[in-house]
Amino acid sequence: MASVLFPWLAWLLVSLAAVYLLGHGRRRGRPPGPRPLPVIGSLHLLGNQPHRSLARLAKVHGPLMSLHLGAVTTVVASSPAAAQEFLQRHDAVFSNRSVPDAAGDHSRNSLVWLPNAPRWRALRKIMGTELFAPHRLDALQHLRRDKVRELVDHVGRLARRGEAVNIGRVAFTTCVNLISCTIFSRDLTSLDDDGGSGEFQEVVTDIMEAGGSPNISDFFPALAAADLQGWRRRLGRLFARLHRTFDEEIDARLRGRETGGPKKNDFLDLLLDAAEDGDNTARLDRDTLRSLFTDLFGAGSDTSSSTLEWAMTELLQSPASMTKACDELATVIGSKRSIEESDIDRLPYLQAVVKETFRLHPPVPLLIPRHTKVDTKIMGYTIPQGSRVFINVWAMGRDKETWPEPKKFMPERFLGRTVDLRGGDFDLIPFGAGRRICPGMPLAIRMVHLILASLLNQFTWRLPDEVERNGVDMAEKFGVTLTKAVPLCAFATPL
Numbered sequence: 283m284a285s286v287l288f289p290w291l292a293w294l295l296v297s298l299a300a301v302y303l304l305g306h307g308r309r310r311g312r313p314p315g316p317r318p319l320p321v322i323g324s325l326h327l328l329g330n331q332p333h334r335s336l337a338r339l340a341k342v343h344g345p346l347m348s349l350h351l352g353a354v355t356t357v358v359a360s361s362p363a364a365a366q367e368f369l370q371r372h373d374a375v376f377s378n379r380s381v382p383d384a385a386g387d388h389s390r391n392s393l394v395w396l397p398n399a400p401r402w403r404a405l406r407k408i409m410g411t412e413l414f415a416p417h418r419l420d421a422l423q424h425l426r427r428d429k430v431r432e433l434v435d436h437v438g439r440l441a442r443r444g445e446a447v448n449i450g451r452v453a454f455t456t457c458v459n460l461i462s463c464t465i466f467s468r469d470l471t472s473l474d475d476d477g478g479s480g481e482f483q484e485v486v487t488d489i490m491e492a493g494g495s496p497n498i499s500d501f502f503p504a505l506a507a508a509d510l511q512g513w514r515r516r517l518g519r520l521f522a523r524l525h526r527t528f529d530e531e532i533d534a535r536l537r538g539r540e541t542g543g544p545k546k547n548d549f550l551d552l553l554l555d556a557a558e559d560g561d562n563t564a565r566l567d568r569d570t571l572r573s574l575f576t577d578l579f580g581a582g583s584d585t586s587s588s589t590l591e592w593a594m595t596e597l598l599q600s601p602a603s604m605t606k607a608c609d610e611l612a613t614v615i616g617s618k619r620s621i622e623e624s625d626i627d628r629l630p631y632l633q634a635v636v637k638e639t640f641r642l643h644p645p646v647p648l649l650i651p652r653h654t655k656v657d658t659k660i661m662g663y664t665i666p667q668g669s670r671v672f673i674n675v676w677a678m679g680r681d682k683e684t685w686p687e688p689k690k691f692m693p694e695r696f697l698g699r700t701v702d703l704r705g706g707d708f709d710l711i712p713f714g715a716g717r718r719i720c721p722g723m724p725l726a727i728r729m730v731h732l733i734l735a736s737l738l739n740q741f742t743w744r745l746p747d748e749v750e751r752n753g754v755d756m757a758e759k760f761g762v763t764l765t766k767a768v769p770l771c772a773f774a775t776p777l
């Protein structure tokens with residue numbers, strides 16, 4: 283019997299090995315993934331909702347998967363355990379970015395794209411110990427309080443005129459102004475002047491969209507110099523417009539300082555002070571300031587306002603949660619008083635609403651891509667040098683292993699258990715984790731809670747009738763930020 287079977291078995295083994303070697307020869311030891319096509323690899327599987335397609339692929343290939351996107355090996359982590367490997371255990375190895383071609387010159391001075399080297403570390407240090415330190419944020423909170431009062435007044439005016447409120451739009455303007463108060467002690471846009479803020483919003487959303495769109499140059503680095511689709515040129519123009527605005531602020535402040543004007547102790551003053559200090563590692567020249575401000579507005583405004591729009595969208599479709607959030611505010615604050623940033627600690631249900639919103643609608647669904655120059659072993663697989671690494675927090679938020687009834691908006695799930703959203707708990711990492719964690723997180727957390735609480739504490743909200751009947755269109759638009767494709771408009775009634 284054995285003699286009959288042997289040649290057949292041998293043939294089977296040899297051919298299996300051949301298939302294996304031909305198909306996977308270049309990917310031995312790498313995380314599993316879809317079989318690539320010639321040239322494009324698996325690009326055709328990505329579509330225009332990459333976070334969703336990658337989540338579907340991860341269901342087949344597992345929480346640590348690798349795929350060829352064009353000429354670039356791309357590794358995707360889709361579970362808390364896999365994310366932890368990259369962002370905690372091997373954080374140092376993966377703390378460089380994979381820089382999209384469209385970033386162009388901007389990446390040379392940008393906190394977001396600079397590699398983990400002394401200059402980036404010096405800039406991060408200024409962020410952590412100066413700009414976003416709690417005492418600094420506290421010192422400027424009166425400016426943010428004024429901006430939120432303006433928002434409430436503006437919504438009140440719209441309510442009296444019977445006009446619907448475009449939540450994303452007003453939230454965006456308010457977030458931009460909260461950030462610009464914190465940086466420049468001044469507004470950059472206004473709620474009433476639709477033209478001006480419209481333009482600023484357009485520039486920032488264009489930058490976010492262009493920055494997030496998968497582009498030929500990023501999958502075929504050899505073609506990047508040609509900038510085939512013109513994204514680098516287009517973004518270059520958008521950046522130039524922002525830089526003009528920032529230059530005006532910086533020049534005016536420098537003139538003021540020369541003539542001995544009073545210090546404002548906002549971010550700009552702190553940065554100008556730091557620039558005058560001897561230590562030059564951060565190299566705070568004009569180009570760097572421009573890039574830094576571009577980063578802060580770019581990374582801070584769309585992300586925060588999109589969170590607010592999704593939070594309101596979910597609450598408007600979940601009356602029980604809306605009632606609980608409003609009852610909590612009525613009990614703890616009362617509609618007579620405006621919310622302070624220090625009140626947030628006393629609003630556990632509101633915090634749960636924000637966490638639940640981050641779980642279902644993480645503003646940065648794949649985090650910002652990491653990159654490594656060395657081969658690294660993770661979960662028994664080899665992550666080859668040169669890989670681009672995505673952490674699919676969108677998939678993690680909807681995984682039924684971690685979250686019972688994952689599709690349901692249910693803030694209560696966060697009441698019984700303590701889940702930290704600041705990078706300490708890998709189940710929920712909307713801000714990333716490790717060395718590259720979002721440095722603006724302390725400001726973002728204040729802004730989002732403050733604005734949401736103020737909108738809920740002063741008004742009751744309802745959807746337009748036809749939307750109430752047909753349901754809210756929940757479609758997403760993928761970019762660096764995952765925004766709502768159809769803007770949410772709702773009617774407010776003052777309490």
Ligand code: HEM
Nearest residue numbers: 393394578581582585586646650713714715718720722726
């Ligand atoms: C809801 C609001 C926000 C969310 C969800 C968010 C999320 C993120 C995420 C996921 C990253 C990448 C982290 C990683 O790679 O592990 C990031 C990076 C960054 N964020 Fe935020 N962010 C928000 C608001 C802000 C604000 C308000 C600012 C500043 C004003 C800001 C400034 C930055 C900067 C400068 C980086 C790059 C850091 C680096 O590469 O070293 N973000 N953010």
Ligand SMILES: *[C@@H]1O[C@H](CO)[C@@H](O)[C@H](O)[C@H]1NC(C)=O
Nearest residue numbers: 375378397398399654655656
């Ligand atoms: C990160 O980038 C820097 C500068 O390009 C390089 O020196 C360093 O080796 C990189 N680190 C890793 C782990 O890839």
Ligand SMILES: CC(=O)N[C@H]1CO[C@H](CO)[C@@H](O)[C@@H]1O
Nearest residue numbers: 491492495496497498511513
């Ligand atoms: C190849 C590719 O996906 N190109 C994209 C580059 O970015 C723009 C902006 O969203 C997309 O429209 C292109 O399809």
